[in-house]
Amino acid sequence: MIYPIVIEILQTLILLAAAPAFIGWIRMVKCWFQGRTSPGIFQPYRDIAKLFSKDVVLAENASWIFRFTPYLVFGATVLMAGIIPILSVDLPFSATADVIALVALFAIARFFTALAGMDIGTAFGGMGSSREMTIASLAEPAMLMAIFTVSLVSQSTSLSQMVQVVAHGQFILRPSLAFALLAFILITLAETGRVPVDNPATHLELTMIHEAMILEYSGRHLALIEWAGMMKLFIFAVLGIALFLPWGVAATGVLTGIPAAFLFLIVKLGFIGIVLVLIETGLAKMRIFRVPEFLGSAFLFATLGMLSYFMLE
Amino acid sequence: MTFSPVGAASSSVLLFFLLAAAALLLKRNQRLLITAGFSLAAVASLLAVAAGGLVVWSGLIHKLILPIGLPDLPFHLRLDPLSGFFLTVIGLLGFFVSIYSIGYCRGFLGKRSVTYLVIFYALFMAGMLLVVVADDAFFFIISWEIMAAASYFLVMFEDEHAENRKAAFLYLVVAHIGAIAILLSFGVMAGFAAGVEEGFNGYTFDAMREAKFPTGWATLAFLLAFFGFAAKAGVIPLHVWLPEAHPVAPSNVSALMSGVMLKTAIYGIIRIAFDLIHVFPWWWGAMVLVLGVITAVMGILYAVMQQDLKRLLAYSSVENIGVIIIGIGLAMIFTSFKLPVLAALALIAGLYHTLNHAMFKGFLFMGAGAVLHATQERNMEKMGGLIHKMPWTAALFLVGCISISALPPFNGFVSEWLTFQAFLFTPALPNALLKLLIPLGAALLALAAALAAACFVKAYGVTFLGHWRGHNPLNPPLLRGTKGVVEVDWFMRLGMILTAFSCLALGVLPTVVIGWMDTISEQMVGTKIAASAGAFGWVWLTPVSHERASYSGPIVFLGILAVVCATYLLLHVRRTAIHRAPIWDCGFEKLTGRMQYTATSFSMPIRRIFGFLFNIKEQVRITPPVPPCNKGGVGGLHYHLRVRDRFWGWIYEPISDVSFWVARKVGMLQQGKIHIYLIYSFVTIIILLMFFR
Structure with a gap:
């Protein structure tokens, strides 16, 4: 009984510790691609540490919602470490939430971030909230369709079970999963605010979405939000691994599988980072009213995946 | 004397009628009338909750034949798990709203008499309670009309505005078109049910349950009933009265209308489909499902567009009715393919959302009422920053917004999650067309849920956050003769606090509630899901099986709470200062609230x-x-x-144009001259003599 608890704690620690490194890795690869000198993989840690040591400057009319939001966003994100099989499927808390509830945990973080954006009463905050909620509402149907397709294979929406079926069952080539993966990548780009939907590196007025909402944050509040943002990208990466490339995740009760699972995880994340950088350097940020078409194609891919499951499998 | 559910339910109804009568006596002392009247209403509502809760829990069926009614046609009462459930929903929200009303109606003191508000409030509650316990067609229609008429007068309460009168008239017209359809449906069913028992008993629901309907007539009866109930529930395209009538009623009444009156129509649909007709082809369910999906998506899209807080809430009710109807439609499809476990899951999802929507929508209307009470304003464009003036209302309204946006750990999420789970089982259907198309419905439901979140971020953000947008400064005096915007009194707060707790409890402890609701699915579709839903104890909600999916409200709630507290404490070990500074205005001129x-x-x-x-x-x-x-x-x-x-342009304007055209043509008969009318009589007599000699 003690063993699954250890896994839970280990996963949480990995999420907390590895998320900045993953972002650092992405930024480093991006620098290489663009012919710049990178600040190294550990720069995000230094950024977070710097923000934690600073004082908070709050706008005069900021309410408790503005101060509470960073903690809630951070809390909801950390909670997900116990649910997604990052290293092993042997998770006692995995049953807390299935993949639909996981999406809803993201939604509650987003809900509060959007409220915080409107709390100060600047035009930027409202603009960011409005755009974020619009994009999220378009991403949600595509996300559900992708989940629907993946859950057809494993007959389940419980993440442990999904990983168990795909990773430790018989290997079958499934066209439905390929479509779903394509949809999932597009959704990930939109949900985590990456190019071409949003640009995490810009503070240019008219193109900001996520950054516009958190523009008024400073000090430890900003640190928590930034850290949670890094963890969100990390979680989407491991969620993608769990749904589409789960091979290597340790099975129930196999203690020896953990170090191997850890190595697999590093390799896969490194690879995902490179793919993400390729997408980001290859594409330009699109106009906000092109995003519906972008997410519409994600929805279409997911639907095609579902249809191909019924027709081919 | 032991506690009998029927006795409790009847005494609850009698108390409401008593209140309606007694209100006239207390007319002189308005303050006492409000306090005593709504306290009595709260007690009566609690009695209904007790009766309903006990019936659902025990799963027994109680019947009573009243000695009143038409000659030879006595009224029948019946309390079974389904009516018990709706009795509980109505009573629970009625209790919360009655407490809230004590504070809210004091706002009318010195402005207008609340006597009629109290009378029709009581009649309205009594009508709703009677609708769900009625067990024959006459009694049902009479109760339905008491409810409709009472709510008409409540919508009309502030009748000095022309728009209120217009809204009430529209409501009355749609309500009666619906009532006619329901009456016709009962007529069809009673026709086949007559002769099953001795005497003229075809009008009782018992006879209809026993009767066998030919498919064509059953379809006609169902379609008529569905049309009638859909008009009451606000299913698109019969929803137009709803965003007109709900906002103009006093807010405590809007809470009841949106929270529970729409649910009586849901009750009617379930009662007719699953209980009275009980055998149906799959396309009925498919039709209900499609209408539900359209209603959910269109309803929330309309809601997002609104600037009037109460209109926004009314349109959001349309969306939630859509979500409930989706659950019912799925249950009907699963039933017609003989998949009772899945039907039970979908039905429970729909009913759970019924309960949840009653709580959070009633709650949000109470919150909107509190805002209206304090600012005298319904237009969100003129509000903003109320969180600083009304901290209690703001915090409570936020709970409602989270619940309705289907976010864990609150209650809206649980029922939407159950609906999604029901959707995920549709690949088990033997019909290929349904298998391929129903998942699109799930995606549209996801769209509706996400748009609901956007809608309520907007509602909350614009109303409570930011700066005051009105032309007048927030404080000192906003309006002549008022103290400016201040927090509402304790009765209103108490009503909202209790509702907020029920939202949280329904979200955190779904297994307990679903265990309680089990008898309903057993009665309606013949099987239970609680045995599997609660198989791993009350912490885990596992519909059907734990390999399939699971959700744990308590752990999500405690988990978020624990991490948030831990982070907060860790970061506050070392004292760090918080500096307050003016908003950064990018170096331009001073920002104003209008920006x-x-x-x-x-x-x-x-x-x-x-x-x-x-x-x-x-x-x-x-x-x-x-x-x-x-x-x-x-x-x-x-x-x-x-x-x-x-x-409006597609359906309502053509219909109203045609009816006015017909009315004008018929009106040409009226010449206002006596000799013309004499000719009419003469011609009529001649024709009658020709045919009926």
Whole structure:
């Protein structure tokens, strides 16, 4: 009984510790691609540490919602470490939430971030909230369709079970999963605010979405939000691994599988980072009213995946 | 004397009638009338909760034949798990709203008499309670009409505004068209049910349960009933009265109308489909499902476009009715394919959402009422920053917004999650067409849920956050003769606090509630899901099986709470200062409250993306500059936006045009001259003699 608890704690620690490194890795690869000198993989840690040591400057009319939001966003994100099989499927808390509830945990973080954006009463905050909620509402149907397709294979929406079926069952080539993966990548780009939907590196007025909402944050509040943002990208990466490339995740009760699972995880994340950088350097940020078409194609891919499951499998 | 559910339910109804009668006696002392009247209403509502809760828990069926009614046609009462459930829903919200009303109605003191409000409030509650316990067609229709008429007068309560009178009239017309359809449906069913028992008993529900209907007639009966109930529930395209009538009623009444009156129509649909007709082809369910999906998506899209807080809530009720109808439609499809476990899951999802929606929508209307009470304003564009003036209302309203946006750990999430789970089982259906198309319904439900979150971020953000947008400064005095915006009194707060707790409890402890509701699914579709839903104890909600999916409200709630507290404490070990500073205005002139995002601008991206579904007129008018400062530039910029239901132009205007045209033609008969009327009589007599000699 003690063993699954250890896994839970280990996963949480990995999420907390590895998320900045993953972002650092992405930024480093991006620098290489663009012919710049990178600040190294550990720069995000230094950024977070710097923000934690600073004082908070709050706008005069900021309410408790503005101060509470960073903690809630951070809390909801950390909670997900116990649910997604990052290293092993042997998770006692995995049953807390299935993949639909996981999406809803993201939604509650987003809900509060959007409220915080409107709390100060600047035009930027409202603009960011409005755009974020619009994009999220378009991403949600595509996300559900992708989940629907993946859950057809494993007959389940419980993440442990999904990983168990795909990773430790018989290997079958499934066209439905390929479509779903394509949809999932597009959704990930939109949900985590990456190019071409949003640009995490810009503070240019008219193109900001996520950054516009958190523009008024400073000090430890900003640190928590930034850290949670890094963890969100990390979680989407491991969620993608769990749904589409789960091979290597340790099975129930196999203690020896953990170090191997850890190595697999590093390799896969490194690879995902490179793919993400390729997408980001290859594409330009699109106009906000092109995003519906972008997410519409994600929805279409997911639907095609579902249809191909019924027709081919 | 032991506690009998029927006794409790009847005494609850009697108390409401008593209250309606006694209100006239207390007319002189308005303050006492409000306090005593609504306290009595709260007690009566609690009795209904006790009766309903006990019946659902025990699963027994109680019957009673009243000695009153028409000659030889006595009224039948019946308390079974289904009616017990709705009795509980009505009573529970009635209890919360009655407490709230004690505070809310004091706002009318010195402005207008509340006697009629109390009378019709009591009759309205009594009517709703009677609808769900009635066990024959006559009694059902009579109760239905008591409910409709009482709510008509409640909508009319503030009748000095022409728009209120118009809204009430529209409501009355749609309610009666619906009632006629329901009556006709009962007529069809009673025709086949007559002769099953001795005497003229075809009008009782018992006889209808026993009767066998030919498929064609059963379809007719169902379609008529569904049309009638859909008009009451606000299913698109029969929803147009709802966003007109709900906002203009006093807010405590809006809470009841949106929270529970719409649910009586849901009750009617379930009662007719699953209990009275009980055998149906799959396309009935498919039709209900399609209408549910359309209602959910269109309802929330309309809601996002609104600037009036109460209209927004009314349109959001349309969406939630859609979600409930989706659950019922799925249950009907699963039933017709003989998949009782899945039918039970879908039905429980729909009913759980019924309960949840009653709680959070009643709650949000109470919150909107509190805002209206304090600011005398319904237009969100003129609000903002209320969180600083009304901290209690703001915190409580937030709970409602989270619940309705289907976010864990609150209650809205649980029922939407159950609905999604029911959707995920549709690949088990043997019909290929349904298998392929129903998942699209799930995606549209996801769209509706996500848009609901956007809608309530807007509602909350524009109303409570940011700066005050009105022309008048927030404080000192906002309006002549008022103290400015202040927090509402304790009765209103108490009503809202209790509702907030029930939202949280329903979200955190779904297994307990679903275990309680088990008898309903057993009665309606013949099987239970609680055995599997609660198989791993009350912490885990595992519909059907734990390999399939599971959710744990308590752990999500405690988990978020624990991490948030831990982070907060860890970061506050070392004392760090918080500096308050003015908003950074990018170095330009001072920002004003008018420069914030408004409700209209917030919904602009959504309006642009889904604009093709609406009839949108957007105008920008530039007025020439005023002479003294004549240095080019413009005097004023006027932005005018009108978003209209396309259904008005598609359905309602043609129908009303045709009826006016017919009325004019028929009106030509009326000449106002006596000799013409004598000719009419003469011709009539001649014709009658020719045919009936």
